[in-house]
Amino acid sequence: MASIELVELTKHYKQGKSVVRALDGVSLSIAAGEFVSIVGRSGSGKTTMLDLIGLLLKPTSGRVIIDGVDAGGLKDNQRADVRGQRIGFIFQEYNLLPSLNVLENVMLPLRYTKSRVKDGRGRALELLEAVGLTERLKHRPDELSGGQQQRVAIARALINRPAIILGDEPTGSVDTQTSHELIGLMRWLNREENVTFVIVTHDLDLASRADRMIGLSDGHVTSDQPVEHAA
Amino acid sequence: MEIIRNLARRKLRSTLTILGIVIGIFALTTMGAMAEHFNALLDGGVKYFGSNVQVGAPDGQAAILPLSKVDELKQVEGVDAVFPAYSFPAKPGDISAVSFGVPDTIASGDPAENRYSAFKTTLAQGRDLTETSRGEVVLGSTIANEFKKNVGDTIDLPVKPKNAKPDFVNHTFTVVGVLNPTRTAPDTFASISVADAQMLFKDTLPVALRGTVDTTQVAQAFTVYGKPGTSLAELDRIADRINEQVTGVNAIKPSTLVDAFKAGGATFTAITTAAAVLALVIGGLSVVNTMIMAVTERFREIGLKKAVGAHTGHVLREYLAEAVLIGFIGGAVGYGLGVVLTNLLNVAGRGSNLELFLITPSLTGIALGFAVALGALAGVIPAFRAARLDPVTALRTTN
Numbered sequence: 001m002a003s004i005e006l007v008e009l010t011k012h013y014k015q016g017k018s019v020v021r022a023l024d025g026v027s028l029s030i031a032a033g034e035f036v037s038i039v040g041r042s043g044s045g046k047t048t049m050l051d052l053i054g055l056l057l058k059p060t061s062g063r064v065i066i067d068g069v070d071a072g073g074l075k076d077n078q079r080a081d082v083r084g085q086r087i088g089f090i091f092q093e094y095n096l097l098p099s100l101n102v103l104e105n106v107m108l109p110l111r112y113t114k115s116r117v118k119d120g121r122g123r124a125l126e127l128l129e130a131v132g133l134t135e136r137l138k139h140r141p142d143e144l145s146g147g148q149q150q151r152v153a154i155a156r157a158l159i160n161r162p163a164i165i166l167g168d169e170p171t172g173s174v175d176t177q178t179s180h181e182l183i184g185l186m187r188w189l190n191r192e193e194n195v196t197f198v199i200v201t202h203d204l205d206l207a208s209r210a211d212r213m214i215g216l217s218d219g220h221v222t223s224d225q226p227v228e229h230a231a
Numbered sequence: 232m233e234i235i236r237n238l239a240r241r242k243l244r245s246t247l248t249i250l251g252i253v254i255g256i257f258a259l260t261t262m263g264a265m266a267e268h269f270n271a272l273l274d275g276g277v278k279y280f281g282s283n284v285q286v287g288a289p290d291g292q293a294a295i296l297p298l299s300k301v302d303e304l305k306q307v308e309g310v311d312a313v314f315p316a317y318s319f320p321a322k323p324g325d326i327s328a329v330s331f332g333v334p335d336t337i338a339s340g341d342p343a344e345n346r347y348s349a350f351k352t353t354l355a356q357g358r359d360l361t362e363t364s365r366g367e368v369v370l371g372s373t374i375a376n377e378f379k380k381n382v383g384d385t386i387d388l389p390v391k392p393k394n395a396k397p398d399f400v401n402h403t404f405t406v407v408g409v410l411n412p413t414r415t416a417p418d419t420f421a422s423i424s425v426a427d428a429q430m431l432f433k434d435t436l437p438v439a440l441r442g443t444v445d446t447t448q449v450a451q452a453f454t455v456y457g458k459p460g461t462s463l464a465e466l467d468r469i470a471d472r473i474n475e476q477v478t479g480v481n482a483i484k485p486s487t488l489v490d491a492f493k494a495g496g497a498t499f500t501a502i503t504t505a506a507a508v509l510a511l512v513i514g515g516l517s518v519v520n521t522m523i524m525a526v527t528e529r530f531r532e533i534g535l536k537k538a539v540g541a542h543t544g545h546v547l548r549e550y551l552a553e554a555v556l557i558g559f560i561g562g563a564v565g566y567g568l569g570v571v572l573t574n575l576l577n578v579a580g581r582g583s584n585l586e587l588f589l590i591t592p593s594l595t596g597i598a599l600g601f602a603v604a605l606g607a608l609a610g611v612i613p614a615f616r617a618a619r620l621d622p623v624t625a626l627r628t629t630n
Contacts, residue, residue: 084540
């Protein structure tokens with residue numbers, strides 16, 4: 001079963017009197033467990049596509065099917081439930097809550113969703129061990145480096161055992177070395193947790209480590225091909 | 232916990248906001264405590280004067296009424312008991328710059344009157360006067376405290392003023408009882424027997440009259456009761472009948488006195504309401520301002536929470552809870568400061584019969600409830616604004 005299916009997905013914005021066609025009739029499917037990168041120049045529509053897949057935006061037309069759920073007829077709170085239970089987000093700016101410590105940040109999504117995870121704290125500790133932050137449980141975000149904050153955000157994205165992780169420039173705010181480590185971590189989690197990763201990036205290193213690279217330009221898919229990995 | 236940390240993150244702003252509510256609730260508590268004190272005072276008056284008919288001398292005549300009027304008054308339909316009444320200043324010549332209550336008073340007290348009056352007094356220590364009491368006094372709580380008297384002590388009444396005239400006379404009384412506080416008139420009363428009151432009455436007469444007036448046969452006024460439980464309307468009718476049937480006296484309709492007390496109570500209620508409005512304006516605006524800023528500064532947090540599954544209701548509840556907590560903290564601190572200040576002022580004023588404040592359970596409930604409601608009310612609009620934010624817009628906001 002496809003993890004993500006987009007059918008003639010279109011998103012138009014009004015900008016003054018003109019209409020911006022951010023995404024224009026995109027159809028594609030992404031299989032469960034795939035690691036997909038979306039690349040393109042600024043304004044190509046890749047972030048809009050990610051927001052539509054993440055049910056943060058409603059399409060002008062077309063359909064988004066997430067882990068078997070057609071999001072078309074869902075109300076706002078139902079869309080929030082799908083996000084909470086089936087989708088994890090990783091943002092460029094980490095978006096950790098400054099008033100919460102590392103462990104609390106990872107457990108945040110559990111506050112809002114009927115989680116499939118029985119032992120939330122146990123799951124959070126397990127994920128923090130996986131991302132190498134066991135020693136930092138009680139630290140606040142401002143006491144961590146950028147790379148460490150992004151590791152916390154990755155653990156948070158996985159807390160509800162989602163089917164899909166969406167990343168918007170997840171390595172955009174860290175140095176090359178840290179970026180390399182984060183990419184390795186995401187790939188490892190992709191295999192270990194069997195989670196679908198869809199990453200929007202300008203980072204060619206990251207894009208080249210995906211299974212598949214989708215190119216966007218002016219709201220259209222211009223390329224969609226598997227990535228050849230060096231043996 | 233997260234709410235407290237959010238407040239702690241912005242210490243200065245949180246403190247200033249809470250301070251706004253503190254000032255409002257502090258004003259509400261102190262003004263309210265003063266209003267409660269006066270309302271208790273007036274309520275006592277309503278209760279006492281609403282259960283009897285005060286009969287005095289006709290307008291323009293000296294308050295010297297023959298005791299034979301007692302029998303005439305008892306003949307009036309509906310009258311069940313008549314008590315001669317005498318009262319004198321306990322501290323003659325004492326001029327308070329400001330008077331916030333009933334001044335210290337020596338009053339005649341018949342133990343039987345407590346059976347008829349709707350206003351009941353109880354003893355904190357000792358016993359009541361008896362029909363044969365002579366040279367004995369029962370003190371109200373305030374006057375006992377003012378002169379530091381307990382059962383067994385003696386007190387000279389009236390209290391001799393510093394500039395007493397050469398013919399000033401007072402008498403030594405033994406304290407046989409001290410009343411529990413009533414928050415109204417009896418607290419400042421020294422109750423003595425009718426016989427002793429008649430003796431003091433004689434002392435108050437001009438020297439020329441002392442030999443000609445037999446004070447054992449006169450009273451200053453009468454307190455007239457119907458059967459216990461007689462309605463105010465019936466007491467009014469009794470007053471009318473007294474004025475029609477008994478000559479040389481003037482009966483005041485109790486409803487006239489009750490209405491006067493209630494009008495006074497309404498004034499103090501208006502003071503409390505004004506304080507409450509002040510609290511609403513100062514505290515409410517500061518909470519609205521803080522919460523709007525908090526929402527604006529935390530757009531991304533709200534966006535993130537929505538992204539990870541928070542419903543509109545979750546966000547609404549979180550921001551409302553924060554506003555309510557601000558209201559509660561400000562309310563608790565403002566109320567606490569109000570209680571401390573009013574108690575200190577009461578202690579300082581106790582020596583001069585100037586206890587002006589009364590903290591009641593209802594005032595506590597109003598102050599804290601008002602603070603919480605204020606927080607909730609002021610937080611509603613910012614919380615709605617936060618809850619309705621579009622997650623994409625919120626996430627892309629740069630602070």
